[in-house]
Amino acid sequence: MQRDKNIFQCRERVVSMVRNQSQGMDADAMEQFMQAAIQEARQGLSEGGIPIGSILVIDGTIVGRGHNRRIQKGSAVLHAEMDCLENAGRLGYHDYRRAILFSTLSPCDMCSGAVLLYKIPTVVIGENQTFQGPEDYLRSRGVELVILNDGECIRMMKDFIAGNPKLWNEDIGEE
Amino acid sequence: MQRDKNIFQCRERVVSMVRNQSQGMDADAMEQFMQAAIQEARQGLSEGGIPIGSILVIDGTIVGRGHNRRIQKGSAVLHAEMDCLENAGRLGYHDYRRAILFSTLSPCDMCSGAVLLYKIPTVVIGENQTFQGPEDYLRSRGVELVILNDGECIRMMKDFIAGNPKLWNEDIGEE
Numbered sequence: 424m425q426r427d428k429n430i431f432q433c434r435e436r437v438v439s440m441v442r443n444q445s446q447g448m449d450a451d452a453m454e455q456f457m458q459a460a461i462q463e464a465r466q467g468l469s470e471g472g473i474p475i476g477s478i479l480v481i482d483g484t485i486v487g488r489g490h491n492r493r494i495q496k497g498s499a500v501l502h503a504e505m506d507c508l509e510n511a512g513r514l515g516y517h518d519y520r521r522a523i524l525f526s527t528l529s530p531c532d533m534c535s536g537a538v539l540l541y542k543i544p545t546v547v548i549g550e551n552q553t554f555q556g557p558e559d560y561l562r563s564r565g566v567e568l569v570i571l572n573d574g575e576c577i578r579m580m581k582d583f584i585a586g587n588p589k590l591w592n593e594d595i596g597e598e
Numbered sequence: 599m600q601r602d603k604n605i606f607q608c609r610e611r612v613v614s615m616v617r618n619q620s621q622g623m624d625a626d627a628m629e630q631f632m633q634a635a636i637q638e639a640r641q642g643l644s645e646g647g648i649p650i651g652s653i654l655v656i657d658g659t660i661v662g663r664g665h666n667r668r669i670q671k672g673s674a675v676l677h678a679e680m681d682c683l684e685n686a687g688r689l690g691y692h693d694y695r696r697a698i699l700f701s702t703l704s705p706c707d708m709c710s711g712a713v714l715l716y717k718i719p720t721v722v723i724g725e726n727q728t729f730q731g732p733e734d735y736l737r738s739r740g741v742e743l744v745i746l747n748d749g750e751c752i753r754m755m756k757d758f759i760a761g762n763p764k765l766w767n768e769d770i771g772e773e
Contacts, residue, residue, distance in 0.1 A: 438665075493688065500675065500684045500712065509675045513668065516773045536711020537675065539732075541771040560735075596716040598691045 445545050445569055446523060448483075453547055453569065456480055460525040460549060461575055463490040463503065470495050473587075473594055474579045477507035477526040481518060487511025493594055502594075503527070504534035508541070519543050526578045529556045531595060539564055549576030553584060554595060619696060620720050620744055628744065631655055635700040635724060636750055638678065640664040645670050648769055649754045649760075652682035652701040656693060659699055662686025668769055676706075677769075678702070679709035681717070694718050702751045704731045706770060714739055724751030728759060729770060 445453065456478060463476025467490035479487035489506030492498050501509070504526050514522075521540040524530075527549035530538065535556050538546055547569045551558065558568055584591045592598065620628065631653060638651025642665035654662035664681030667673050667710070679701050689697075694716040699705075702724035705713065710731050713721055722744045726733065733743055759766045767773065 450701055497688055498684060499686065499716075500680050500690055505675050509673060511674065513674055513768065515768060516771060519771065531711075532714035533708065536706075536708040538713075539711075540709035541674075583759040593688065593690060596691060596694065 445547070445567065446521070448453070448523065452483070456485070456523075457527070457547060457571060457573060457576075458547055459485060460503075460527050461573075463488055463507075463580075464527045464579055466497075466574075467491050467503070468583070473590070474583050475503040475526070475528045477503035477524065479507050479511045480523045480525065481521050486514075486518075486522075491594070494590070500533070502531060502534050504530055505537060508537055514541075516542070520548070521564050523547060525549075527573075528580060529554055529558060529570075530561075531556045537560050538566060542549070545569070547571065549573045550580065552577050553580040620722070620742065621696070623698065627658070628746070629700075631660070631700050632702070632722060632724055632746060632748060632751075634660060634663070635678075635702050636748075636754075638663055638682075639702045639751075639754055642666050642670075642678070643754070643758070648765070649758050650678040650703045652699065653676035653699045654682050654686045655700065656696050661689075661693075661697075666769070668687070669765070675708070677706065677709050679705055680712060683712055689716075691717070698722060700724075702748075703755060704729055704733060705736075706731045706744075710736050713741060720744070722746065724748045725755065727752050728755040 460476040460478045463575050464474040468474040472494045473491040475491040477489050487507045487510045489503050489510050491503045492501040492506055522543050523545045524543050525547045529548050529551035545567045550572050551570055561568060635651040635653045640647040641674045643649040649668040650666040652664050653660050662685045664678050664683045664685050666678045667676040667681055697718050698720045699718050700722045704723050704726035720742045725747050728747055736743060
């Protein structure tokens with residue numbers, strides 16, 4: 424019973440921490456938005472693409488959705504986050520400053536750079552176990568990162584990388 | 599005469615330094631490739647766009663050209679360098695590792711991130727007077743930068759920014 428109480432208190436602290444950090448968004452809402460990003464990743468996979476998805480949220484509303492389109496469009500720049508930002512269209516400084524970017528995978532150098540360019544204050548990351556971008560650098564530039572390490576995000580990437588190592592290396596600029 | 603000789607020796611040292619640093623490319627070739635990037639910037643301007651151009655060179659051959667297409671395509675991601683990388687198509691690690699990216703303007707956080715993602719070893723920059731991206735960070739990650747501060751590149755940007763301050767701020771994520 425004491426143990427249960429401790430676990431409960433611990434969970435509350437985590438939820439409270441997340442709420443305070445992430446523009447008032449609670450953990451349940453965060454999980455829900457991550458599901459929308461996972462849906463994008465699944466959509467990409469169903470098109471024969473790399474299963475990474477992303478959404479952009481402003482004031483609790485999804486304003487952009489995207490997924491990696493390297494294969495589908497023969498694209499060198501349309502990682503999920505870039506596709507999402509592109510689909511959200513031309514936004515202004517005050518839009519991006521209220522935005523939260525969700526990505527099923529830790530953003531690479533390019534996508535992290537886009538976050539910095541537009542001064543998006545918060546990035547919620549599905550997982551950083553199969554790949555990790557420049558997270559410390561993002562933090563040093565004032566970006567808040569929330570890392571969920573969601574089991575479904577990890578499984579999708581592990582399966583894809585195991586089956587397509589060459590394509591995966593191309594996507595992250597590795598040999 | 600002595601002064602002329604000193605100037606000559608000084609120029610030789612600069613050319614030699616550039617040659618040693620930049621994958622064997624000499625200063626004249628570098629100027630010539632920058633002219634191709636400037637041509638892209640002019641093309642963008644003639645389309646009603648932001649006058650920034652970029653080219654990608656591998657083994658002395660232009661393999662990609664691009665210019666900023668924010669206005670033309672309503673794009674949030676097609677800065678000149680990104681457009682250039684996209685137009686160069688899907689390349690592999692060994693291609694990018696032999697590449698030199700030319701840009702008429704110092705690359706922003708996003709475009710610098712793309713350079714880091716693909717491990718492009720050298721970036722030749724037309725100018726960094728009207729805008730400066732994260733140059734020190736690029737250097738700290740091992741990227742060689744050659745900064746020309748070309749008069750035509752500076753003039754194009756100064757004129758554009760003076761006439762379109764709001765649009766320019768949108769392009770670099772400023773208020």
